[in-house]
Amino acid sequence: MKKLLYVFCLGFSLISVQACKKDTVEPAAPVVVGRWxxxxxxxxxxIAPYTNLNNAAIDLYYYDFGSFASRLDIRADKSFTNNLRQGGEVVDAVGTWEYTSPTLTLNYDDGDDEDYTYTSAAGVEELAAEAQNITFPLSATSSASGQLRSIYRK
Known part of the structure; x- marks a missing residue:
């Protein structure tokens, strides 16, 4: 009877130890996951004489570029939605993404792709789109050529 009690206690101890094992911890979601x-x-x-425009930050919604607004929803399942609003139109573009620090690549279902650069400084996270060539309006009758990069924040 004592042997049976010892075997029972030993079996119970092994089961108890097995039950205390830590669960597998899921890896943290990449820093780019979230709403931007x-x-x-x-x-x-x-170029001269307009170099004073370089590094200037402008409000894309109220500026002369057709009231541009965009929201990126980057999901942990590697899918995304880009809700674009410009000139009275609203479009949802969808696809999948890849992230290799610091570059986020959005692969749209229609075949297009875009690269963004992720940065984080002083608690502020940003995604910077690739620069696009623009003609910047200086007045009602003049403009200058340069580039515009859209900056997103969480």
Missing amino acids: EVNRGQLSGF
């Missing part, structure tokens, strides 16, 4: 809103446009590439 376009925060501003950043100007660059202007």
Whole structure:
């Protein structure tokens, strides 16, 4: 009877130890997962006499670019939605994404792709789109050529 009691206690001990094993911890989601809103446009590439425009931040919604707004929803399942609003139109573009620090690549279902650069400084996370060539309005009758980069924040 004592042997049976010892075997029972030993079996119970082994089961108890097995039950205390830690669960597998899921890896943290990449830093790019979340909701990103376009925060501003950043100007660059202007030549003299317009070099003062370089690094200027502009509000893309109220500026002369057709009231541009965008929201990126980057999901942990590697899918995303880009809700674009410009000139009275609203479009949802969808696809999948890849992230290799610091580059986020959005692969749209229609075959297009875009690269963004992730940065984090002083608690502020940003995604910077690739620079696009623009003609920047200086007045009602003049403009200058340069580049515009959309900057997103969480």
